[in-house]
Amino acid sequence: MAEEKTNVEVEETTTAVQEVKEEVQTQQDPKEYLENFDWEKYEEGIERVDDTKLKEFEALVEENFVDTADEEVVEGQVVHMTDREAIIDINAKSEGVISLNEFRYNPDLKVGDKVEVLIDIREDKTGQLVLSHRKARTIMAWDRVNAAHDKEEIVQGFVKCRTKGGMIVDVFGIEAFLPGSQIDVKPIRDYDQYVGKTMEFKVVKINHEFKNVVVSHKALIEADIEEQKKEIIGQLEKGQVLEGIVKNITSYGVFIDLGGVDGLIHITDLSWSRINHPNEVVELDQKMNVVILDFDDNKSRIQLGLKQLEKHPWDALGDEIKIGDKVKGKVVVIADYGAFIEVAEGVEGLIHVSEMSWSTHLRSAQDFVSVGDEVEAVVLTLDREDRKMSLGIKQLTPDPWTDITSKYPVGSKHKGIVRNFTNFGVFVEMEEGIDGLIYISDLSWTKKIKHPSEFVTVGDTLEVEVLELDVDGRKLSLGHKQTTENPWDKYAKEFAEGTVHKAAISEIVDKGATVVFNEDIVGFVPSRHMEKEDGKKLGKGEEVDFKIIEFNKDFKRVVASHTAIFREQEERNVSTAKRKAAAAADESKTTLGDANSQLQALKDKMEADSKK
Secondary structure (H helix, E strand, O other): OHHHHHHHHHHHHHHHHHHHHHHHHHOOOHHHHHHOOOHHHHHOOOOOOOHHHHHHHHHHHHHHOOOOOOOEEEEEEEEEEOOOEEEEEOOOOOOEEEEHHHHOOOOOOOOOOEEEEEEEEOOOOOOOEEEEHHHHHHHHHHHHHHHHHHHOOEEEEEEEEEEOOEEEEEEOOEEEEEEHHHOOOOOOOOHHHHOOOEEEEEEEEEEOOOOEEEEEOHHHHHHHHHHHHHHHHHHOOOOOEEEEEEEEEOOOEEEEEOOOOEEEEEHHHOOOOOOOOHHHOOOOOOEEEEEEEEEOOOOOOEEEEOHHHOOOOOOOOOOOOOOOOEEEEEEEEEEOOEEEEEEEOOEEEEEEHHHOOOOOOOOOHHHOOOOOOEEEEEEEEEEOOOOEEEEEOHHHOOOHHHHHHHHOOOOOEEEEEEEEEOOOEEEEEEEOOEEEEEEHHHOOOOOOOOOHHHOOOOOOEEEEEEEEEEOOOOEEEEEOHHHOOOHHHHHHHHOOOOOEEEEEEEEEEOOEEEEEOOOOOEEEEEHHHOEOOOOOEOOOOOEEEEEEEEEEOOOOEEEEEOHHHHHHHHHHHHHHHHHHHHHHHHHHHHHHHHHHHHHHHHHHHHHHHHHO
């Protein structure tokens, strides 16, 4: 009781001293003090405190009570708790009250605990000291975060939730951003697995203007990995076998984590067999052994192999396979020049497109097989040292040229399909593997063909006659015009020199004109033979008689003349006149001779008579 009484007395004395202190502080000088002295209080018994005691009291206050400046963080102690509030003593003139909502993160808060508070307001309207633990915690957290960033210290953080592009982490009560790329050194496929976990982080960036904090867990892992990496790189050797984990799969290969050092297995080094994509062989996070194939000078690029851990399939290929054997396999790759057939795992043979058919018309391999097809073929070549094998499909069927002389003797007639043509002729396929050539001169008896495309198109069916056969050279010479009678044999008589035919001028050409006598024969009329009887020239479309003055069956040349028609009559008239003149002359010669003879006879008679 004595102690409680003493406390009460001290408190009353403190209050009185404080009032006196306030009065003394208002004094400027003794004169002003006397003028403003409250005599009523003095008469009521309030006496002035001695200056010595007042200074002693001020020293005690300064020593035991804090300076309650606004926006200042101080340490307080929980002295009492209710259902909704906590009473905090900060050694000020009065105690502060803080809502328990600010301590939700600490459900175990109890009387006597030390807490950090911010002096928000020294006295509100009711004279109450206003404190805030949340604000104090935020200020202290920013100080700690800045210190951790400057000193590169490791901090603990609680992963609260996912957000766009990463995670939200509670660090010292501040919500920091953890980018998805900074969670781990390997790609993250399930972000939710980190929610609710407490992890270590490194503060990598602070934006003071927007109060943003970025943290990284990957930076801590990379620091450890860097040490491991130096150790691993120092021990790397070609041919060394290491255990790794599939870190990433791309279309061209697989990246393997060797414990801080990444290596690449190219798709061609994954399997002895052909594969379309690495995921056919491996999967993410798979553990496997790999062999070091090569690396650069600083060992930053490491080339790994998986298939090299197994024996090469060619080495395991049995001796029973030899040239001429039939094998079965699956088409794994197709190119324009051929198809690759896998006859055993990792062992492939090439069927060149020329070995797919007896036909000499090279086509694409896709015309014969498709990827995935099961095919049978014949082994044509086998090189175990170079690991090469060539196969053939056409060898499974007889060579059509073996009995070519019996099927296509010279002079025999057949039908074929036009497969191709060149400037000099047409290639005709008689059957699969047997082609023949028709020279352009053997296409038609009558038409003058400059290019085979004027006469046929690819795919047409033509009747042909075998003209020549070269079995050794696999050459077949054909003719199309020979399948029909040569009309020029008939035309040689019908259009013999001197015959006359009626036709019209079809075209005026250089040095003359052309006339069409029928569908096969087009004649040429020289300019000097186009003159009419009246001296004028024939014009296009004029129909008159023409006389054949030249007919050449071999060169299919026909020359005609209109002028010869009337000039021949003129020549006949001249000839008749000449004959008449000659006859008249002969007659006159005969008459004169007779007279001479008679005169001579008379003379002779007279001479004879005179002699008698």
